Amino acid sequence: MNIGSVIMNKRKALGYTQQALADKLNVSFQTVSKWEKGTNYPNVEMLPILAEVLDTSIDFLLGYKSFAVSDYDRRYGTEDYYWGITPSSLCFEIMKLRPPVKPLRVLDIGCGEGKDAIFLARNGYDVTAFDLSEAGIEKGKKLAEKCNTYVNFFKADLTDFRVSEYYDIIFSSGVFHFIKSEIRKEITANLKKYTSPGGIHTINVFVKKPFMEAAPDKDIYRFPWKSGELFLLYHDWKLCRTEEIIFKCNSGGIPHEHCMDIMIAERMQ
Numbered sequence: 001m002n003i004g005s006v007i008m009n010k011r012k013a014l015g016y017t018q019q020a021l022a023d024k025l026n027v028s029f030q031t032v033s034k035w036e037k038g039t040n041y042p043n044v045e046m047l048p049i050l051a052e053v054l055d056t057s058i059d060f061l062l063g064y065k066s067f068a069v070s071d072y073d074r075r076y077g078t079e080d081y082y083w084g085i086t087p088s089s090l091c092f093e094i095m096k097l098r099p100p101v102k103p104l105r106v107l108d109i110g111c112g113e114g115k116d117a118i119f120l121a122r123n124g125y126d127v128t129a130f131d132l133s134e135a136g137i138e139k140g141k142k143l144a145e146k147c148n149t150y151v152n153f154f155k156a157d158l159t160d161f162r163v164s165e166y167y168d169i170i171f172s173s174g175v176f177h178f179i180k181s182e183i184r185k186e187i188t189a190n191l192k193k194y195t196s197p198g199g200i201h202t203i204n205v206f207v208k209k210p211f212m213e214a215a216p217d218k219d220i221y222r223f224p225w226k227s228g229e230l231f232l233l234y235h236d237w238k239l240c241r242t243e244e245i246i247f248k249c250n251s252g253g254i255p256h257e258h259c260m261d262i263m264i265a266e267r268m269q
């Protein structure tokens with residue numbers, strides 16, 4: 001997609017007319033119209049302002065896409081569930097902290113084949129879940145149907161997808177290492193902004209440790225976090241759980257270890 005189409009799609013998604021966007025950028029509506037038609041391009045100084053006004057990143061405006069997808073499509077392209085169908089222990093923590101005694105909206109980012117999203121939906125949450133892998137999403141839909149439940153699954157790239165609806169619980173397990181360090185602050189700021197007061201984020205990230213070897217089935221395009229980096233991004237929220245663990249894993253059939261930072265944080269206002 002060229003930059004003009006990206007601007008037009010984002011503008012429409014936010015409900016702005018060309019004139020409304022032009023006013024925010026201090027340019028004429030003809031300028032916006034020329035960008036969208038592809039007869040002219042925004043200049044370089046305009047890109048950070050455009051990204052902010054359109055609630056996105058410069059990477060997204062310029063059409064950058066993650067490369068991780070083909071690898072996951074391959075892993076998910078079998079009958080078996082690559083990560084199994086047992087929900088993450090974090091789902092039980094969510095249920096303890098925010099039991100579904102009233103309608104609660106959950107967003108599962110990088111849901112894979114949907115095991116956690118489906119578990120939460122079966123337990124009464126209103127769940128939306130996305131992943132970059134089409135194969136993962138299709139298997140998630142199939143499993144949800146088999147379990148007689150509904151999850152609003154869709155395909156999206158977390159590096160360019162920006163949330164524009166409020167959620168009570170944002171969950172992501174084993175995914176944030178696909179976010180390059182330079183866009184982490186912007187992505188978490190968007191997720192924090194669209195969390196209802198009292199809402200929680202339950203996120204874990206792979207952390208790089210100098211004394212540990214990388215996993216044999218490691219993701220090729222991965223950007224492990226530094227210890228504590230995730231917690232710092234939530235310094236203005238209440239940190240309900242911050243923990244660093246080293247655990248054994250057998251994914252891909254070869255035993256290995258991972259280090260992970262786990263965080264549960266609550267929006268106080």
Ligand SMILES: C[S@@+](CC[C@H](N)C(=O)[O-])C[C@H]1O[C@@H](n2cnc3c(N)ncnc32)[C@H](O)[C@@H]1O
Nearest residue numbers: 066072083110111112131132133157158174178
């Ligand atoms: C380690 S798996 C975890 C899957 C799931 N959360 C779970 O615990 O079963 C990482 C997932 O991140 C997804 N992913 C990788 N890059 C992504 C991106 N840019 N946007 C959305 N999902 C992405 C992969 O397709 C994969 O399903």
